[in-house]
Amino acid sequence: MNGRACRILQEGAAELGVEISDELVTLFSLFADELKKWNRKINLTAITGDEEIALKHFVDSLALCRLVSGDDELLDLGSGGGFPVLPLALVFPTMTAVSVDAVEKKIIFQRHAARLLGCRRFEAIHARGEDLPRMLERRFNRIVSRAFSDIPSFARMALPLLMPQGTIIAMKGRGGAEEADAARGALEEMGLTVVRVTEYRLPFSGDARTLVEIGFC
Numbered sequence: 001m002n003g004r005a006c007r008i009l010q011e012g013a014a015e016l017g018v019e020i021s022d023e024l025v026t027l028f029s030l031f032a033d034e035l036k037k038w039n040r041k042i043n044l045t046a047i048t049g050d051e052e053i054a055l056k057h058f059v060d061s062l063a064l065c066r067l068v069s070g071d072d073e074l075l076d077l078g079s080g081g082g083f084p085v086l087p088l089a090l091v092f093p094t095m096t097a098v099s100v101d102a103v104e105k106k107i108i109f110q111r112h113a114a115r116l117l118g119c120r121r122f123e124a125i126h127a128r129g130e131d132l133p134r135m136l137e138r139r140f141n142r143i144v145s146r147a148f149s150d151i152p153s154f155a156r157m158a159l160p161l162l163m164p165q166g167t168i169i170a171m172k173g174r175g176g177a178e179e180a181d182a183a184r185g186a187l188e189e190m191g192l193t194v195v196r197v198t199e200y201r202l203p204f205s206g207d208a209r210t211l212v213e214i215g216f217c
Ligand SMILES: C[S@@+](CC[C@H](N)C(=O)[O-])C[C@H]1O[C@@H](n2cnc3c(N)ncnc32)[C@H](O)[C@@H]1O
Pocket: 077, 078, 079, 080, 081, 082, 083, 084, 100, 101, 102, 103, 106, 127, 128, 129, 130, 145, 146, 147, 148
């Protein structure tokens, strides 16, 4: 990752209240290089430039840091090239992180990247989210997704995997608050409610972002 991208990562994360040490910058840089290398052969992401990766994948994913912790058992549904789960696993090495995607080559990339980056408490599973409750006994206290599906479909998929005190967090762009409002009826039918909606801007670009937190009624 070039010098400007490293600055975007560190300064952008700092704006979101996340400190990225020089050691972590090296790991993120390694991650970006592998993402670019694999992306030439398999389609992982449309975001391919260093600065864009730093901002739209890394900093964007790290906005979740304010809502998760190193004690969490986190599940990322529809994680693609590993977002937001791998940046979170890097910042919180004690977090137990499980990543799921329906496309096997993306999961193979994530396993490779996690090994390279030393994310020991990370597991990537090739599956459809709908099939997970039949495949896994374990449950999670944070279930997250970015650019995955509409809120009711995501919540329906996450619900059987959620611990009683847990929360579901949807990372949304502009219009996330309206989407959360429109989802309230469907969520109530599942025994869920919107706990909090946080609107903010992505550093540097100023793009609108929304975090929608959902919990049990
Ligand atoms: C638009 S991508 C977003 C990837 C990543 N979360 C990100 O923000 O960069 C959506 C991902 O969800 C995966 N996906 C779609 N439906 C799925 C399902 N039912 N179960 C698991 N993964 C699914 C796709 O394979 C794809 O990688």
